Amino acid sequence: MNSQSIHFRLIAWYAGVLLLVLLGFGAFTYTTLRFFSHQVLGESMAHRAQQIADLVASEPAAKDPGYVAREIEKRYDPAANDRFVRVSRGDGNGLYLSGPPNDRSFNPEELPPRQGSAKSSSYQIEAPGGTALLVATQRVRVGNDTFLIEVGATLTANERLLHRLLTTLLLGLPVVLGVVILGGYILTKRALQPVQSMMRAAQEITISHLSRRLPALSSDDEIAHLAAVLNQMIARLDESFQNTARFTADASHELRTPLTIIRGELEAILLGRKLEPELRDALASLLEEAERLVRIVEGLFALSRLDTGEAQTERVRFDLAKLAETTAEQMCLLAEVKRIELVYETATCVEIEGDRSRLKQVVVNLLDNAIKYTPEKGRVSLAVRSQNGSALLEVSDTGPGVSAVALPHLFERFYRADEVRSREIGGAGIGLSIVQSICIAHGGAATAANTPPTGCRFTIELPLAPRS
Numbered sequence: 001m002n003s004q005s006i007h008f009r010l011i012a013w014y015a016g017v018l019l020l021v022l023l024g025f026g027a028f029t030y031t032t033l034r035f036f037s038h039q040v041l042g043e044s045m046a047h048r049a050q051q052i053a054d055l056v057a058s059e060p061a062a063k064d065p066g067y068v069a070r071e072i073e074k075r076y077d078p079a080a081n082d083r084f085v086r087v088s089r090g091d092g093n094g095l096y097l098s099g100p101p102n103d104r105s106f107n108p109e110e111l112p113p114r115q116g117s118a119k120s121s122s123y124q125i126e127a128p129g130g131t132a133l134l135v136a137t138q139r140v141r142v143g144n145d146t147f148l149i150e151v152g153a154t155l156t157a158n159e160r161l162l163h164r165l166l167t168t169l170l171l172g173l174p175v176v177l178g179v180v181i182l183g184g185y186i187l188t189k190r191a192l193q194p195v196q197s198m199m200r201a202a203q204e205i206t207i208s209h210l211s212r213r214l215p216a217l218s219s220d221d222e223i224a225h226l227a228a229v230l231n232q233m234i235a236r237l238d239e240s241f242q243n244t245a246r247f248t249a250d251a252s253h254e255l256r257t258p259l260t261i262i263r264g265e266l267e268a269i270l271l272g273r274k275l276e277p278e279l280r281d282a283l284a285s286l287l288e289e290a291e292r293l294v295r296i297v298e299g300l301f302a303l304s305r306l307d308t309g310e311a312q313t314e315r316v317r318f319d320l321a322k323l324a325e326t327t328a329e330q331m332c333l334l335a336e337v338k339r340i341e342l343v344y345e346t347a348t349c350v351e352i353e354g355d356r357s358r359l360k361q362v363v364v365n366l367l368d369n370a371i372k373y374t375p376e377k378g379r380v381s382l383a384v385r386s387q388n389g390s391a392l393l394e395v396s397d398t399g400p401g402v403s404a405v406a407l408p409h410l411f412e413r414f415y416r417a418d419e420v421r422s423r424e425i426g427g428a429g430i431g432l433s434i435v436q437s438i439c440i441a442h443g444g445a446a447t448a449a450n451t452p453p454t455g456c457r458f459t460i461e462l463p464l465a466p467r468s
Contacts, residue, residue, distance in 0.1 A: 014184045026169040037158045042122045045136035049151040053140040056147050069096045090146035105131040194223050210238035255297045263290045321346035321384040327363040344382035350391045351465040354442045365431045370397040393460040401450040410448050411436040
């Protein structure tokens with residue numbers, strides 16, 4: 001799972017908050033139970049001390065010195081109940097001391113008497129064996145004597161209960177956290193499933209498929225509102241793109257006629273009259289620019305037709321290798337003018353389905369581009385082969401290559417890697433855009449890469465025709 005995804009962050013935040021809540025609740029429960037268990041035990045010991053104090057102050061105790069010990073053993077039996085009871089006179093003489101408890105956790109004789117004059121108090125003490133006891137004291141005055149009653153109980157039972165609680169919390173915490181995280185994962189996955197559907201649908205919406213829309217959601221939550229807003233935005237983009245495409249097509253169509261007339265008139269003037277050399281050069285320059293404008297308009301007209309889905313006026317099965325070889329033979333004369341070696345290497349048969357004229361335009365544009373930017377005595381190579389279920393067409397040259405900054409933008413419309421050099425050569429910056437549009441319309445892709453030490457390679461990948 002991607003640690004930067006919303007899915008992961010929601011689960012991590014949810015699990016973190018839950019962990020803090022569970023730890024806080026466990027600590028609160030443990031502390032509260034410990035406090036109240038000690039408080040209840042202390043109140044019980046204080047109540048027992050008060051009962052024994054009443055027993056010491058009773059009339060039978062004044063007549064019979066052994067009465068208090070007999071009654072304590074009879075009523076409370078401290079040793080059997082793991083309790084500690086001691087009754088002492090003010091002069092330090094003991095009136096009663098309970099025996100060792102059944103669990104032998106402490107020895108009452110080893111516990112020092114409580115010092116102080118408070119009428120009642122409670123305190124914790126640790127026996128020599130390490131056992132902790134909670135002791136409640138009560139002072140009572142009978143005649144001229146003052147008696148100190150000490151009643152205590154071990155904290156072993158309380159600590160054992162708290163230890164079990166702590167063990168349960170520590171063992172149960174990972175289980176509860178794991179169940180909650182699993183539930184959170186399922187819930188967040190279901191909650192974000194519409195977003196995944198929207199992403200898949202958005203990836204299919206391209207410049208040639210702006211009529212598609214994101215799936216409409218039946219819920220009335222924020223994601224459904226987002227899908228509706230995005231569909232409205234795509235509809236506005238589709239309308240804007242259609243208007244732009246219509247304007248480009250109409251403008252290029254309207255410009256073709258006057259430009260053709262201008263070019264024809266200039267050619268007629270140059271051929272039919274005797275002109276001064278300066279005027280002839282000026283008219284030749286105008287004719288050259290007119291021809292450049294005609295190529296730009298023709299390119300814009302082709303792009304507008306491609307954008308509106310007219311890339312494949314026909315769809316036939318043909319041999320791409322044969323088409324590329326024939327086209328390369330036709331362009332050999334253009335390469336010979338610059339003394340450039342044009343070589344081609346094609347496979348026996350690489351069959352694809354598509355518009356033959358459009359794909360021939362791809363080969364022409366790539367070869368023309370390579371010849372333009374390859375210096376004299378250079379080399380341009382054309383290769384066609386099949387690989388991994390695709391048809392590959394590669395055009396390589398020995399030119400200066402393309403800078404790393406310009407390489408990702410080569411297929412953008414009107415982009416020139418070298419503005420001055422492109423104008424000198426006569427490029428308008430739309431030839432490679434036409435190549436990419438035709439490849440996309442045929443379900444393929446166009447890429448470019450430098451080939452060290454010099455040169456550039458353009459690769460066209462198209463799906464092979466299905467086997468008969």
